[in-house]
Amino acid sequence: MFGSISYSLKQGIIQLFRNKGMAAASIFSILAMLLILGMVFVISVNVNMFTEVVKQDYDQVEVFLLDKTTQEEAEVLMTKLTAHEGVKAVEYRSKEKALEILKDRWGESGYLLDSLGRNPLPASIMISVDSLDKASEVADFAGTLKGIDDIQFYKETVEKLTKITNFLQASAVVIMAFLVFISVIVVSNTVKLTVHARQREIRIMRYVGATNWFIRGPFIVEGIVMGVISALLATGFIMFIYNKLIEAVGSQILAIVSTPLISVEYLTINMGIIFLALGTAIGVWGSIVSMRRFLSA
Amino acid sequence: MIRFDHVTKKYKTNIGLDDVSVSIEKGDFVFLVGPSGAGKSTFIKLILKEINADGGDIYVGDFHVNSLSNRTIPKFRRKIGIVFQDFRLLHKKTVYENVAFAMEVLHKPHRLIRKQVPQILSLVGISDKAHKYPDELSAGEQQRVAIARAIVNNPAVLIADEPTGNLDPDTAWEIMDLLDQINLRGTTIVMVTHAKDIVDRMKKRVIAIEKGHIVRDEKGAYGYNLEEVE
Ligand SMILES: Nc1ncnc2c1ncn2[C@@H]1O[C@H](COP(=O)(O)OP(=O)(O)OP(=O)(O)O)[C@@H](O)[C@H]1O
Ligand SMILES: [Mg+2]
Numbered sequence: 444m445f446g447s448i449s450y451s452l453k454q455g456i457i458q459l460f461r462n463k464g465m466a467a468a469s470i471f472s473i474l475a476m477l478l479i480l481g482m483v484f485v486i487s488v489n490v491n492m493f494t495e496v497v498k499q500d501y502d503q504v505e506v507f508l509l510d511k512t513t514q515e516e517a518e519v520l521m522t523k524l525t526a527h528e529g530v531k532a533v534e535y536r537s538k539e540k541a542l543e544i545l546k547d548r549w550g551e552s553g554y555l556l557d558s559l560g561r562n563p564l565p566a567s568i569m570i571s572v573d574s575l576d577k578a579s580e581v582a583d584f585a586g587t588l589k590g591i592d593d594i595q596f597y598k599e600t601v602e603k604l605t606k607i608t609n610f611l612q613a614s615a616v617v618i619m620a621f622l623v624f625i626s627v628i629v630v631s632n633t634v635k636l637t638v639h640a641r642q643r644e645i646r647i648m649r650y651v652g653a654t655n656w657f658i659r660g661p662f663i664v665e666g667i668v669m670g671v672i673s674a675l676l677a678t679g680f681i682m683f684i685y686n687k688l689i690e691a692v693g694s695q696i697l698a699i700v701s702t703p704l705i706s707v708e709y710l711t712i713n714m715g716i717i718f719l720a721l722g723t724a725i726g727v728w729g730s731i732v733s734m735r736r737f738l739s740a
Numbered sequence: 741m742i743r744f745d746h747v748t749k750k751y752k753t754n755i756g757l758d759d760v761s762v763s764i765e766k767g768d769f770v771f772l773v774g775p776s777g778a779g780k781s782t783f784i785k786l787i788l789k790e791i792n793a794d795g796g797d798i799y800v801g802d803f804h805v806n807s808l809s810n811r812t813i814p815k816f817r818r819k820i821g822i823v824f825q826d827f828r829l830l831h832k833k834t835v836y837e838n839v840a841f842a843m844e845v846l847h848k849p850h851r852l853i854r855k856q857v858p859q860i861l862s863l864v865g866i867s868d869k870a871h872k873y874p875d876e877l878s879a880g881e882q883q884r885v886a887i888a889r890a891i892v893n894n895p896a897v898l899i900a901d902e903p904t905g906n907l908d909p910d911t912a913w914e915i916m917d918l919l920d921q922i923n924l925r926g927t928t929i930v931m932v933t934h935a936k937d938i939v940d941r942m943k944k945r946v947i948a949i950e951k952g953h954i955v956r957d958e959k960g961a962y963g964y965n966l967e968e969v970e
Contacts, residue, residue: 450844461832647828650788651889652818653845 447660455664465636466665470673472629473725477677477718480622484714485685487615488705494608502572504582504596507565512590517568520588524570527584529577534569538562565592576605627725635733645737655738662734666726674722678715682707741766741897741928742787747796749782749952756782758952759796764930766896769923771939772932773962774949780932783949784901787930788820789813801896818846821890821898821927825905827882829874835861835885836870842889856892864888864918880911884918891922898922900931904938912938936962 459466506524508517521533536544541564546553570585572578579602582594648658686707693704742764749756757779764770772780785791786798789805798805803816829838836857843853861867864884866877874882883903890898900919904912916938923929933939939946939962948956 447847458832643828644830644832647830648841648845649814650817650822650828651842651845652814652816654814657814657845 447657450657451660451664454661455668458661459665459668462640465640466669468636469669469726469729470676473670473673473722474676476622476625476629477673477722478680480619480721481677481681481714481718483615483618483622484717485681485705485710487611488710488713490608490611490615492703492705494604494611502574502578504570504572504578504585504594506568506570506585506591507593507595508567509590509592510565512566516590517566520590521568523588524568524581524585527581529573529581531571531573533571536567536569538564538566541565541567623721627728635729642737645734658738659731659734662730663727666728666730667723668726670722670724670726671719673726674715674718677718677722678711681714682711685710741768741801742930743797743799744783744786745797745799747786747798748794749779749786749791750794755779755952756791757786757793757949760949760952760954761796762947762954762957764928766928767923767926769920769929769942769944770931771942771944771946771962772930772949773934773939773946774955778949779952780949781901782952784899784930784932787897787899788817788822814845818893819895819897821887821893821895823883823886823890823898823900823903825902827874827879827886827906829882829885829889831874834871834873835866835877838874838885839889839892842892846893860888860892878911879906880908880914883907883911883915887915887918887922891927895927897928897930900929902932902934904933904935909937916942 506520508520512520517535521535524530524533539562542556542562545564546556549556570581572581578596582596585591585594645658689704689707744760744762747757747760754777760779760783772783774780782791786793787800787805789808793806800816801819803819805816808816830841833841839857839860840853843856848856858867858870861870864887866881866884866888869877869881869885874885877885883906887903898919903919904915907915912935919929919931920942943960945959946956946962947954
């Protein structure tokens with residue numbers, strides 16, 4: 444077993460060097476598809492991060508309490524709300540606290556509020572929800588409770604954002620699936636060419652009494668090596684471009700949408716792993732599938 | 741060593757072999773002759789289980805060839821050396837690697853490969869070409885490499901389908917000397933040929949096939965047609 448693995452390794456690498464043209468063509472096609480995939484990946488990761496950050500601002504529901512609602516009643520309400528599914532945290536905001544926040548927001552004109560005889564602001568409960576999708580449901584639930592005057596949450600904004608995010612994520616998945624599909628066809632055809640060119644060789648090997656796995660071994664090694672080379676090239680290339688991009692527009696983007704771009708390190712590690720897995724899988728898959736016809740009896 | 745028992749092979753419209761029974765003993769040297777389309781290659785392909793018989797039984801050594809599964813075919817082929825008219829060498833491998841490959845297939849240890857390949861190359865007389873590629877060799881030299889590959893694992897049977905078909909007469913005789921030598925070491929040889937002079941001079945057993953039937957089986961000369969033999 445070990446003997447045949449080392450045989451496959453050696454032969455696979457020798458084979459690769461003796462078929463430089465075919466190898467280059469295969470590596471190029473895997474590389475091209477990984478690059479396009481990488482771009483989609485970079486964009487979708489960043490859009491995701493952007494929406495996550497934005498969502499955090501909107502994942503709250505504010506429940507205003509009637510003035511006659513006592514602190515004890517408010518606490519009962521809070522317990523009920525905390526127990527509800529999808530609720531992350533609740534926080535009581537007294538009338539005084541609400542006024543303070545408003546004063547803060549008004550800034551220099553805040554003193555105007557001092558002249559008010561009676562505090563007109565209601566007390567409220569701030570509910571943080573697990574995810575945006577839960578906000579609407581939590582709000583509905585809060586509406587059924589007693590002692591509540593009004594409920595406010597960014598329903599429309601939230602719904603729009605959710606729609607956009609879902610759409611973006613769905614299109615990213617579709618685009619990636621499509622790309623994988625296309626590249627798999629391209630790669631398998633390239634490998635088929637290689638195998639076809641070696642059809643004669645394979646027949647001869649069978650005459651000499653080689654088993655199918657013995658014949659496949661070097662081709663699989665070849666596939667793995669080509670996959671790994673493409674993955675490394677693609678990762679390096681995307682990193683280089685991405686680094687330049689961050690240098691060029693990173694700070695502008697931070698200023699405009701107040702979210703940073705995903706860091707180069709994070710991207711390198713994750714994309715490197717995905718590329719290696721994908722590149723190797725395509726290489727191996729290409730070898731096995733495209734040889735099937737030539738290895739049947 | 742090789743036994744055909746009422747073997748029939750039909751192609752869609754043509755007859756390959758029709759109810760052929762024959763037995764080839766261990767250590768025999770047999771010529772298979774006959775006109776083009778007689779069924780000689782069919783005979784060889786049936787031995788190798790490259791094609792399957794429609795009827796009858798084929799035995800090679802301890803194997804009942806008809807009942808070999810796809811999985812066991814490689815194991816079976818390793819017991820048989822094969823030489824073709826067109827050499828069928830691996831172009832991307834050197835002479836040495838071509839011969840070594842036949843041993844690697846059997847998972848022979850590297851030490852043994854390094855020892856035996858040069859010995860076989862010297863036996864067939866191409867030691868000096870070990871690191872050349874097949875395309876850099878003459879036809880006769882390529883056939884020597886093919887023979888070296890066929891015998892390196894010491895097969896009990898060596899099958900040769902027109903091994904001298906692409907060679908000039910002198911080179912053909914050199915190859916025949918080599919095959920004779922291999923036969924003397926105890927290897928059974930079945931050789932398909934159209935070369936009358938070779939068959940006549942070697943004085944071995946001759947099986948003549950015509951239209952899928954064995955029409956003659958005796959020691960001596962070529963001539964697959966009774967009328968042709970004086
Ligand atoms: N794959 C095939 N499909 C259909 N008919 C075939 C096939 N292979 C051989 N035949 C037919 O079977 C018969 C025997 O063919 P075979 O190849 O055994 O002849 P042969 O004796 O080797 O001839 P040659 O001396 O020309 O090599 C011929 O009539 C041939 O046309
Ligand atoms: Mg023939």
